[in-house]
Amino acid sequence: MQPSTLSILLIISISFTIITSAAAYKPEIIKSDAASLSLGSTDYGNIVHDIPLGVAYPSTEKDVVELIRASHASGEPFAVAARGRGHSVRGQAMAGGGVVVDMTSLGKGKGKERIRIDLEGMYADVGGEQLWVDVLKEATAVGVAPVSWTDYVYLSVGGTLSNAGISGQAFMHGPQISNVVELDVVTGKGEFMTCSRTRNPELFFGVLGGLGQFGIITRARIVLDKAPTRVKWAKLLYSDFTTFTRDQEHLISNNASNYVEGFIVTNENAASDWTSSSPSRKAEVAALLKKQGVLYYIELVKYYDNNTAATIDQEFDTLLKELKYMSGYNATTDASFVEFIDESGDIDNGTPPLPSHPWLNLFIPKSTIVEFNAGVLAGMLPKLNDTSGIFIFYPFNRNKWDDRMTAVVPDEEVFYTLAALHTTPQDGYKSMDEFNNEILEFCKSKGLKVKQYLPNIKSKKEWMDHFGTKWEIVEKRKAMFDPKNILSPGQRIFN
Ligand SMILES: Cc1cc2nc3c(=O)[nH]c(=O)nc-3n(C[C@H](O)[C@H](O)[C@H](O)COP(=O)(O)OP(=O)(O)OC[C@H]3O[C@@H](n4cnc5c(N)ncnc54)[C@H](O)[C@@H]3O)c2cc1C
Incomplete structure (x- = not known):
């Protein structure tokens, strides 16, 4: 729901006293015009729309310091949320009834x-x-x-x-x-x-x-x-989950490549890299999808530059030869490093009504991926019949994460991420939320110790479960650095 002019006016007038106290120190940096309130209550998800009292446009760090001090010193502290690009999907960068800080203004004109x-x-x-x-x-x-x-x-x-x-x-x-x-x-x-x-x-x-x-x-x-200046970039198709993950784990253990991801294919369109030029492959992929509902592919990249240009083709061939993808189903390209990193360009969501993005991101311990595949990837994703969704699935080495940081990952040396990136018509996200909940319920019922990434969690009990043994330190740090619970209320941890 977009904020109506009436509701905005109402909120502004009711909140006049608070907003003026927030703005008193530097009124020109906080704005409550319709465009600002719309910015502060919008994100990529297009699901949550919490309307702030105003949006702050700081030009220096000092402006940010003074804004937060004004809240902290006040008898009635107001919430403050930094908004970077606003590409959260569940209102995490919003501050209903508080002040959203448009971080981009820190860099404007500089x-x-x-x-x-x-x-x-x-x-x-x-x-x-x-x-x-x-x-x-x-x-x-x-x-x-x-x-x-x-x-x-x-x-x-x-x-x-x-x-x-x-x-x-x-x-x-x-x-x-x-x-x-x-x-x-x-x-x-x-x-x-x-x-x-x-x-x-x-x-x-x-x-x-x-x-x-x-x-x-x-x-x-x-x-x-x-x-690096350039990359060799391959997509390799698999029909068998165990072979797919065995190859991914081989690749993340030997550092012979620079980038490893994986994707779940639930429809023929997603296999066009291999099928577009070959009717027989198209037929084979269609038959496999009909039989098992799902295929998998690895995306693999090796960097090179002028010094290694003479040997890269041979090295890349050697790398591919170690892998057990479906014979003939490799698609290899060559690109500049910048083209590869900026592959998708900036996403244009088109004109309103904008779509909603009820995404679910999980980390899954390696020991449970076979069960996860049977229940979720092969068991549930194909039933969605979702041709616009993107499903990413690839592994990490936990020893590259620092457990002292607040980020939460499963307690196993190798774990995978599933990014279920759904797109629905505006406000048509509820059925996808039900689907996401079914995935979470499945994991719970089977005792799979998954963790949410970019978490969408509402109750304190669930947050405590999410942080597990880190909950105590999270509470301690909150008391040390934000004792009045001012910051990022849109995460719904302490607010
Ligand atoms: C199209 C798309 C692709 C994505 N791909 C990936 C991916 O490949 N890998 C991945 O890890 N994530 C990915 N994400 C998720 C993304 O990393 C998070 O949504 C991230 O928060 C987006 O950054 P943002 O600047 O838009 O943050 P915002 O949505 O603006 O903010 C996110 C949270 O961080 C807080 N915050 C923002 N700026 C600051 C700051 N300067 N200091 C402290 N807190 C701050 C906000 O208050 C909020 O709680 C993707 C998201 C989208 C929409």
Whole structure:
């Protein structure tokens, strides 16, 4: 539901006293016009629409500090939520009745000032509001790049570091949060603090994967490596789940490739890489899908540059020969590194009414994936008949994650992610939510110890279960850095 003009006016007038107290210190940075309220109550999910009292447009860190201090010092603290790109799907960057901070305004008019590449130290100092695609452009322009990415790079640095930031490089380098060495953070008390593994570590570990609960990241120092210039990029089709996952696990154990992901194919369109030019393959894929409802493919990439261009084809062939995909069902391309990382470009959702995105993201322990496949991937996904959905499934090495950080993963050395990326017509998400709940119920009934990534959790009990042994430290850090529960209420952990 979009905010109506009447409801907006009503809320503004009722809340006039609070908003003026929030804005008193610097009224020009908080706006309550319809466009601002719409921005603050909209995200990529298009499911939750919590209307804030206003949206703050800070131009400096000091503006963020003063805003949070105003709330913290007030007898009636107001909620504050950083909004990076607003690509959450369940209102996580919203602050109903509070103030949403439009992080992008921190970088407005500052050009490249807020992405500083240090070639000697091999790191980038990046504003929390910056998009990864801009980090990609600035870094590769001087021959370097971050090592860990997300599949889609039009997301803010602060937004992905508040979750984990995962993609096909994470098996080797860990998630994006494992590749940060220092942060500037404004805490929920309005303190501006620099933190790292050795300096204010409690804040550093808290904020990484911290769902915005302990502070607003205004700068991140990100590890860089020499950038490759080109990639060999293959998609390999599998009909058998065990062979598919055995090959994925082989690939994440030997570091012979640079990127490994996997996908679930539930309809012929999703297999067009292999079938579009061959009627016999089209028929074979159709028959297999009819028989077992589902196929799988691995997406595999190996980087190269001028120094390795002469040997890359042979090396890539050797790599593929070790794998047991369906004979002849490999599709290989060559692309620039930037084309590969920015594969999907920015997503244009078209014109209103915009679709809804009731996504479900899970981490699944390796020991339970066969049961998970039988019940969910092969058992439930094909029944959806969902030709617009994308289903991603690939493994990680847990030793690349730092358990001191707030991010939660299963307690096994290898675990997988399932990203069930559904698209429905606006407000048509309820049946997909029921489907997602069936998946969660299945896992619960079978005792599969899955964890949600980008969690959509509502009750305190479920949050305690989600964090497990980390709950105590999460509560402790909340009391240390945001004792008045001001920050990111849209996550619904403490609010
Ligand atoms: C098309 C698409 C593709 C995606 N692909 C991937 C993927 O491949 N891998 C992956 O890991 N994730 C992926 N995601 C999920 C994405 O990482 C999260 O939704 C992330 O939060 C989006 O960043 P954002 O800037 O839009 O964050 P927002 O939605 O703006 O914010 C998310 C949360 O972080 C808080 N926050 C935002 N900025 C800051 C900050 N500077 N400091 C502290 N807290 C902050 C917000 O208050 C909120 O609670 C994808 C999402 C979309 C829509």
